[in-house]
Amino acid sequence: MNKFPVLEIFGPTIQGEGMVVGRKTMFVRTAGCDYSCSWCDSAFTWDGSAKEEVRRMTADEIIAELREVGGEKFDHVTISGGNPALLKNLHELIDPLHQQHIEVALETQGSRWQDWFVSIDDLTISPKPPSSKMKTNWEILDDIVQRQADHERLPNTSLKVVIFNDDDLRYAEEVHKRYPHIPFFLQVGNDNLEEEQPDRLASELLNKYEWLIDKVMDSASLNHVRVLPQVHALLWGNKRGV
Ligand SMILES: C[S@@+](CC[C@H](N)C(=O)[O-])C[C@H]1O[C@@H](n2cnc3c(N)ncnc32)[C@H](O)[C@@H]1O
Numbered sequence: 001m002n003k004f005p006v007l008e009i010f011g012p013t014i015q016g017e018g019m020v021v022g023r024k025t026m027f028v029r030t031a032g033c034d035y036s037c038s039w040c041d042s043a044f045t046w047d048g049s050a051k052e053e054v055r056r057m058t059a060d061e062i063i064a065e066l067r068e069v070g071g072e073k074f075d076h077v078t079i080s081g082g083n084p085a086l087l088k089n090l091h092e093l094i095d096p097l098h099q100q101h102i103e104v105a106l107e108t109q110g111s112r113w114q115d116w117f118v119s120i121d122d123l124t125i126s127p128k129p130p131s132s133k134m135k136t137n138w139e140i141l142d143d144i145v146q147r148q149a150d151h152e153r154l155p156n157t158s159l160k161v162v163i164f165n166d167d168d169l170r171y172a173e174e175v176h177k178r179y180p181h182i183p184f185f186l187q188v189g190n191d192n193l194e195e196e197q198p199d200r201l202a203s204e205l206l207n208k209y210e211w212l213i214d215k216v217m218d219s220a221s222l223n224h225v226r227v228l229p230q231v232h233a234l235l236w237g238n239k240r241g242v
């Protein structure tokens with residue numbers, strides 16, 4: 001059995017973002033990322049600050065802990081990171097979850113393909129806009145979308161772009177134009193990762209949400225889209241494990 005680097009197992013909570021926002025789910029957060037986004041809200045997964053907390057776990061051990069923490073009170077697991085698409089053998093976790101009638105979602109930035117993508121129920125691909133300082137590899141992103149289409153998995157796939165400024169909006173327009181048939185989400189960027197008081201963060205994020213809504217309403221190339229905040233950030237701020 002392969003071992004996966006795990007930083008957090010928590011829930012049940014609501015999926016706070018994107019295509020299945022509001023869905024009751026457990027989270028498994030893996031360590032390690034091939035990106036280093038300037039505004040990453042989970043930088044502890046790759047910047048070394050939590051390296052002592054990383055546990056190398058088999059799929060069986062992860063599922064046992066999901067049951068320990070969540071009991072019978074879940075039927076959906078979201079795998080995030082870091083970039084869980086760095087893990088070649090993740091089907092070892094996904095397949096037994098499906099056997100237990102548990103749906104599996106995954107968050108990734110679209111920098112790597114894995115064959116097990118086609119068995120994910122809710123695949124969120126979140127290419128990174130200019131404010132992140134990361135560069136999109138369009139060839140790889142095209143390839144991921146094409147492979148999902150070839151396997152008739154587009155109904156299980158979405159794109160989610162985080163927006164901090166006008167440049168990011170232009171990038172989002174470019175992504176939506178390139179993949180018009182993929183459900184498209186624009187998400188409010190949180191640039192106050194230091195704030196410890198949830199109510200103060202919420203009021204800032206709501207202002208940014210309104211700004212983003214106004215911008216999207218005003219764009220003729222962002223019509224078949226959804227605009228969302230990070231609901232968990234509105235409720236619980238920058239707290240980990242919620
Ligand atoms: C922490 S990432 C992990 C998964 C994967 N590495 C990715 O970026 O898609 C999960 C989601 O959080 C988003 N995210 C990260 N930092 C954020 C921030 N400061 N504000 C809003 N969304 C953020 C990412 O764009 C991604 O959609």
Ligand SMILES: Nc1nc2[nH]cc(C(=O)O)c2c(=O)[nH]1
Pocket residue numbers: 013014015016017027042080081107232241242
């Ligand atoms: N509630 C909740 N929803 C989320 N959606 C995406 C998350 C992530 O960090 O990937 C996340 C998270 O950490 N918590």
Ligand code: SF4
Pocket residue numbers: 033034035036037040041042043045081082083109
């Ligand atoms: S790709 Fe995701 S986990 Fe990696 S640095 Fe960017 S937001 Fe953070």
Ligand SMILES: [Mg+2]
Pocket residue numbers: 041042
């Ligand atoms: Mg998060």
